Structures are given as structure tokens and as C-alpha cells.
Amino acid sequence: MDDVKLAVIGGSGAYTLLKRKALVGEEMPARETPFGMSQPMSRIEAEGAPFLFLSRHGQRRYTIAAPFVNYRANIYALKDLGVEHIVSWSGPGTMNEKFLLAQFVVIEDVIDETRNRTGTFFENNGLGFIRQNPVFCPTLRSVLMETLQELNWQFAEGGTYVCTEGPRLETPAEIRKMRAYGGDLVGMTLCPEVFLARELEMCYAAICYVSNYAEGVVARDYRAGELFEGLLTRDEMEKVEESVAKFPGIIQDLARRLNGTEFKCNCRKSMERYRVRGDIGTNWREWFRPSSSAQNT
Numbered sequence: 001m002d003d004v005k006l007a008v009i010g011g012s013g014a015y016t017l018l019k020r021k022a023l024v025g026e027e028m029p030a031r032e033t034p035f036g037m038s039q040p041m042s043r044i045e046a047e048g049a050p051f052l053f054l055s056r057h058g059q060r061r062y063t064i065a066a067p068f069v070n071y072r073a074n075i076y077a078l079k080d081l082g083v084e085h086i087v088s089w090s091g092p093g094t095m096n097e098k099f100l101l102a103q104f105v106v107i108e109d110v111i112d113e114t115r116n117r118t119g120t121f122f123e124n125n126g127l128g129f130i131r132q133n134p135v136f137c138p139t140l141r142s143v144l145m146e147t148l149q150e151l152n153w154q155f156a157e158g159g160t161y162v163c164t165e166g167p168r169l170e171t172p173a174e175i176r177k178m179r180a181y182g183g184d185l186v187g188m189t190l191c192p193e194v195f196l197a198r199e200l201e202m203c204y205a206a207i208c209y210v211s212n213y214a215e216g217v218v219a220r221d222y223r224a225g226e227l228f229e230g231l232l233t234r235d236e237m238e239k240v241e242e243s244v245a246k247f248p249g250i251i252q253d254l255a256r257r258l259n260g261t262e263f264k265c266n267c268r269k270s271m272e273r274y275r276v277r278g279d280i281g282t283n284w285r286e287w288f289r290p291s292s293s294a295q296n297t
Contacts, residue, residue, distance in 0.1 A: 003050065003082075004043065004050050004051060004052055004081065004082060004083065005082065005083060005084045005085055005258070006049075006051040006052070006083065006084075006085045006086075006087070006254075006255055006258055007041075007051060007052040007053070007054060007078045007081075007083040007085070007086050007087075008051055008052070008053050008054070008086075008087050008088075008089070008251050009054050009056050009074070009086060009087070009088045009089070009193070010053060010054065010055045010056065010089060010247075011056065011057070011088075011089050011090035011091050011189060012057055012062060012090070012091055012211075013091065013241075013244045014053075014055035014056070014057065014089075015055045015057070015058055015059055015060060015061055015062065016244070017053075017244075017247060017248060018042065018053070018055065018059060019060070022245070022247075022248045023042065023044050023053055023248050023251075024044070025042040025043045025044035025045060025050075025053065026042060026043045027040065027042050027059075028040060028041050028042060028043060028052075030077075031073075031077040031080065031081075033072075033073045033076040033077055033080070034076070034288060035070065035072035035073045035076055035121070036070050036072070036073045037070065037073055038054075038070065038073040038074045038076070038077035038078075039054050039055065039056060039058070039059065039064075039069075039070075039073075039074055040054075040059045041053060041054040041055075041059075041077075041078075042059075044251075044252075046251070046252040046255045046256065047252070047256060048256075048259075049252070049255035049256040049258070049259055050255070051251065051255045052078065052081065052083060053251075054074060054078070056069050056071075056074065056189060057069065065166060065167035065188075066165075066166040066167060066188035066189050067114075067116065067117065067165055067166050067167055067188070069189070071117070071192055071193045071196055072118065072121060072192075072196060074193075075193065075196040075197055075200060075202070076121070076200070078202075079200045079202060079284070080285075083202065084202060084203060084268075085137070085140055085202065085203040085204075085258065085263075086197055086202055086203065086204045086205075087140065087144065087204075087205055087206070087207065087251070087254065088189075088190060088193060088194070088204065088205070088206040088207070089206070089207045089208065089209070089247060090187050090189045090190060090206065090208055091187070091208065091209050091210070091211030091212075091240070091244075092161060092185040092186055092187030092208050092210065092211065093169075093185065093186050093187070093210070093211060093212040093213060093214040093217075093231070094184070094185055094186075094210045094212075094213060094214060094217065095162075095175055095178060095179045095183055095184060095185065095186055095214045095217060096159070096179070096183075096184040096185070097217070098156070098184075099156055099159060099184060099185060099210050100156075100210060101210050101212070101213065101232075101236055101239060101240065102209060102210060102211075102236075102239040102240045102242065102243045103154060103155065103156055103209070103210050103243075104148060104153060104154070104155035104156070104207060104208070104209055104243065105155065105156045105157075105158075105159055105185065105207070105208045105209075105210065106141055106144055106145050106148070106155060106156070106157050106158075106205070106206070106207055106208075107136070107158070107159045107160065107161045107184075107185065107206055107208055108134070108135065108136060108141070108157070108158045108159065108160070109135050109159075109160040109161070110135050110160065110161050110162075110163060110190055110191060110194060111160060111161070111162045111163070111178070111181070111182070111183055112163055112191040112192070112195075113162055113163060113164045113165065113178070114163055114164065114165045114191050114192070115165045116165060117165075117191070117192055118192070119191070119192035119195055119196075120192070120195070120196070120199060121196060121199050121200070121287070121288050122199065122287070122288065123288075123289065124289045125289055126279070127199075127271070127274055127279060127280065127287065128199060130198065130199070130270050130271065130273075131270075132195070132198070135194060136194070136204060136205045136206060137203035137204055137205050137263075137265050137267050138265055139203065139261065139262075139263045139264060139265045140203045140204070140205035140263075140265075141205045143254065143257050143258060143261055144205055144207055144254060145157060146257065147250060147253050147254045147257055148207075148250065150253065151246075151249065151250065151253060153246060153250075155207075159184040159185055160182055160183050160184050160185070161183075161184070161185045161186070161187060161190055161206070161208065162178045162183035162184075162185065162186045162187075163187060163188060163189070163190050163191035164186060164187070164188055165188070166188035167188070169215060169228070170186060170214065170215055171215065172215045172216035174215075175214045175215050175216050175217070176216065185208060185210070186214050187208070190206055194206070198267070198270050199270065199271070200284060201267060201268045201269070201270045201271055201284075202267065203263060203265060203267040203268075204267075207250070209240065209243040209244065210240075211232075211240050212228050212231045212232050212236075212240075213231055213232070215231070220232075271287075
């Protein structure tokens with residue numbers, strides 16, 4: 001797997017791309033890690049630019065809600081396979097009217113509002129006190145935006161993603177609170193994923209598609225039995241599905257562009273201070289001391 005440097009972690013609708021064969025590749029089983037089992041993944045061949053595709057909520061259908069994804073096992077498994085760059089995609093709701101429904105957004109910052117997720121690999125030791133600015137790899141973000149520009153697809157650059165615990169949606173008062181402290185989009189999956197990737201010195205960037213209006217942003221009647229219970233009209237759902245359908249093209253073009261890209265970021269130096277003072281060595285697999293409960297997070 002040393003030839004595969006890019007992994008894409010897909011959001012809620014990711015399994016549909018595999019089901020519809022919009023992405024076709026070799027299926028790989030879940031991998032055992034010191035932190036439990038990862039999700040299965042697929043190796044996708046993209047005209048000489050292979051990448052791994054992992055559907056975080058399930059490969060066949062949506063089976064694992066955001067609070068129960070084993071983020072540590074997924075990131076560890078990708079690192080173990082030789083991945084250096086991760087692109088995450090997810091479908092948050094918008095709290096800020098400047099971000100349009102079904103629009104792509106290459107976000108630049110995150111607020112972590114999760115409560116019960118283990119946010120580090122470094123339990124039971126003194127590692128992990130590392131800087132989080134910039135949150136996302138600047139080189140990977142740049143290539144991602146170049147890809148969207150070349151494809152001539154509308155997108156917004158910037159914005160702050162607020163990650164909530166879930167699986168429930170947010171109350172109107174919670175949305176007002178998050179807007180008041182600078183949140184633009186609200187979702188459930190980027191944390192602790194982005195922080196775990198940094199601990200393993202991997203480049204990580206995120207592309208979002210705006211999947212719904214957050215509670216209270218627009219007035220909508222409750223419709224039982226539908227996705228988001230009425231926060232989207234049926235016409236709006238179709239627009240969102242059109243955005244999801246564009247992801248295979250984005251991913252495959254991105255994979256080709258990354259070939260030969262010179263990464264000038266500091267992502268691979270996140271743990272350098274600990275190396276310099278002798279706390280860790282060159283074998284990253286020896287950095288951890290998983291607890292007996294680690295496999296559940």
C-alpha cells in the first residue's frame with residue numbers, strides 16, 4: 001500500500017457512491033488496530049492516481065451514527081497503510097446565510113462541542129500538547145480549491161465548522177449560541193478526526209457540502225418520516241443530492257493533482273518537539289499506551 005498516499009473519508013451519503021458504483025475499486029476488510037476495528041475501505045484506481053475511500057458511517061448503508069464512529073481506529077488504520085494525506089467530506093447544516101444550500105465549502109476552522117469522544121491517541125502519557133493552527137493542512141486545502149476552480153464548481157472558502165456530539169440535531173437555542181460565538185456550519189463528524197490526524201503527523205483537509213438549514217435559520221414545518229423532519233424541501237433535497245453526485249469527480253481530479261505536489265506544510269512535524277527531547281522515536285506505532293477501554297472509542 002506504500003503507493004497510496006491519499007485517503008478520502010466520506011460522510012453520511014458516502015456509501016451511496018459505492019452502492020451506485022460511482023466509485024469502483026478493490027474492497028478491503030476492516031483492520032484491527034490497538035484502538036479497535038476500523039471501518040472497511042476500498043482502494044480506488046483513478047487513472048494512475050489510486051486512493052483509499054473509507055465511509056465512516058458504514059460501507060453498505062448508514063449504520064454508525066457520528067458519536068459511535070471509531071475515529072481512532074480509522075485514522076490509525078490509514079496511517080498503518082501508508083496514507084499521508086486525508087480529505088474528509090461531510091454534510092453540515094448552515095447557520096450563516098452566506099453559505100448556500102448544496103454549496104461546497106472548504107472550511108478553515110473548527111469548534112469542538114463534542115462531550116464524550118476520546119480526542120487523543122495519547123492516553124496514559126504526556127504526549128499530545130501540540131498546536132492547532134492552522135487547523136487544516138494549507139497545502140492540501142490549496143490543491144482542493146484548485147480542483148474545484150478547475151472543475152468550475154461554485155464553492156466558498158473559509159468558515160468555521162462547529163462539531164456537536166449528536167446523534168440528535170441541535171435546538172434553536174443551541175444554534176443561536178453557536179452563531180453568537182462565530183460558528184458558520186454545524187455537523188457531527190470532524191472532531192476528533194482532524195486532531196487525531198495531526199497527532200499522527202498526517203495532512204488533513206475538509207470539504208463540506210451544505211446539506212440543510214440549521215434549526216431556526218428558516219421557518220419549516222415538521223414532516224414526520226423524512227430526512228431532517230422537514231428542514232429541507234424536496235426540491236432542496238434534490239439539489240443536495242446533485243452536490244453529493246459530484247464528489248467522485250472532485251476526488252479523482254484531486255488525486256491526480258496531488259501527484260507531484262510539493263508539500264511545504266508543517267503537518268509532518270507536529271510531534272517534532274517530542275522527538276527532539278527523546279520522548280518518542282521514529283517508529284510511530286510505539287508512541288501509544290492504549291488503555292483497556294480504548295477499543296470502544
